[in-house]
Amino acid sequence: MSERQVEVEILRYDPETDQAPKLQSYSVPCQEEWVVLDAITYIKDHIDTTVSFRWSCHMAVCGSCGMMVNGEPALSCKSFLRDYPDKIRIEPLAHFPIVRDLVVQLDDFMEKLNRVKPYIIPKEKKSVSDGQHKQSPAQLKAFKQYTLCINCTLCYAACPQYGLVPDFIGPAAMALAHRYNLDSRDGGREQRQEVVATDEGVWECSFVGACSEVCPKQVDPAGAIQQMKIASTVDWYKEHLMPWSKP
Amino acid sequence: MAKSNKPIVWGLFAAGGTITAFLTPVMIFVTGLAVPFGIMGPEVLAYDRIHDFVANWFWKLVLFGIIFFSLWHAAHRFRITMHDFGVRADRVVAKISYLLAALGTLGAIVLLLRI
Ligand code: SF4
Ligand code: FES
Numbered sequence: 001m002s003e004r005q006v007e008v009e010i011l012r013y014d015p016e017t018d019q020a021p022k023l024q025s026y027s028v029p030c031q032e033e034w035v036v037l038d039a040i041t042y043i044k045d046h047i048d049t050t051v052s053f054r055w056s057c058h059m060a061v062c063g064s065c066g067m068m069v070n071g072e073p074a075l076s077c078k079s080f081l082r083d084y085p086d087k088i089r090i091e092p093l094a095h096f097p098i099v100r101d102l103v104v105q106l107d108d109f110m111e112k113l114n115r116v117k118p119y120i121i122p123k124e125k126k127s128v129s130d131g132q133h134k135q136s137p138a139q140l141k142a143f144k145q146y147t148l149c150i151n152c153t154l155c156y157a158a159c160p161q162y163g164l165v166p167d168f169i170g171p172a173a174m175a176l177a178h179r180y181n182l183d184s185r186d187g188g189r190e191q192r193q194e195v196v197a198t199d200e201g202v203w204e205c206s207f208v209g210a211c212s213e214v215c216p217k218q219v220d221p222a223g224a225i226q227q228m229k230i231a232s233t234v235d236w237y238k239e240h241l242m243p244w245s246k247p
Numbered sequence: 248m249a250k251s252n253k254p255i256v257w258g259l260f261a262a263g264g265t266i267t268a269f270l271t272p273v274m275i276f277v278t279g280l281a282v283p284f285g286i287m288g289p290e291v292l293a294y295d296r297i298h299d300f301v302a303n304w305f306w307k308l309v310l311f312g313i314i315f316f317s318l319w320h321a322a323h324r325f326r327i328t329m330h331d332f333g334v335r336a337d338r339v340v341a342k343i344s345y346l347l348a349a350l351g352t353l354g355a356i357v358l359l360l361r362i
Pocket of ligand 2: 063
């Protein structure tokens with residue numbers, strides 16, 4: 001196992017005492033197989049216990065360790081140090097307020113996620129005695145990809161549009177709305193459209209595509225948004241040109 | 248929150264994008280490369296031939312469709328590109344782009360009807 005000295009710069013900020021965020025540099029002896037999160041954990045354990053950051057699973061499933069690594073949003077537990085030069089810069093996820101150091105405030109995302117009703121709104125009432133909902137492999141495949149989202153919000157940090165227009169519902173919440181819309185058991189699309197089909201919904205997206213590029217789970221939120229744009233456009237024409245087609 | 252009316256322009260943009268992606272390269276190839284470089288003979292674009300072609304109502308309509316959708320696609324694309332370049336005057340940019348597309352559409356109608 002080879003060891004390498006890596007200079008890790010971490011953005012430090014405590015809104016209660018600091019005037020402005022500043023970078024602090026640490027020299028860390030890193031093992032070949034380490035990820036960025038290991039280097040930060042080393043700093044916390046051996047150099048500076050005051051560094052604050054979030055993590056939990058260390059295996060790219062919990063979604064809590066997102067950070068800007070050399071300016072790009074990434075899961076720090078999935079970013080291998082061998083892919084980076086001897087000096088790396090770690091900052092909190094862009095576009096979110098900083099709580100402390102690398103920990104950001106996710107309230108805005110949570111509130112938006114809530115607004116798109118990311119849960120099944122049953123198409124028809126069914127009691128337990130009616131048996132289970134059956135779903136064919138094809139019906140499952142229609143939305144499976146969008147279930148893989150781990151709410152890491154890397155896509156929000158990558159989206160220039162969210163940075164410009166904070167009201168934008170944003171990629172992950174949209175992808176999840178799409179996930180439930182596509183579910184054969186769900187009947188809630190019309191309710192979700194009240195949020196999805198607005199200016200702050202899909203129409204704020206200018207299809208930069210950065211969200212899909214940084215997504216660690218290949219959810220492809222940009223694809224979901226474009227599909228919803230098509231569906232919302234069809235809705236619009238139906239509503240305005242063929243009012244009788246409304247149920 | 249009210250539902251957006253953006254589908255009007257976006258619908259044209261999407262339809263135009265599909266048409267542009269499939270047909271514009273062919274048009275450019277024939278008019279801009281194949282004939283000038285001699286891959287196809289000059290008779291392909293001979294005046295009488297093209298005139299007969301455009302005089303036909305069906306092809307007139309097809310040509311109008313291509314021009315109309317491409318223009319509206321370009322207008323919306325331009326609007327978004329200006330935004331991506333950091334021009335923060337969406338309303339003005341939108342008005343100018345769509346106005347140009349509307350003028351182009353009108354021009355196409357007039358020209359096609361005169362043939
Ligand atoms: S869509 Fe991808 S990048 Fe966005 S929150 Fe979900 S997993 Fe993370
Ligand atoms: S620690 Fe759970 S995703 Fe990185």
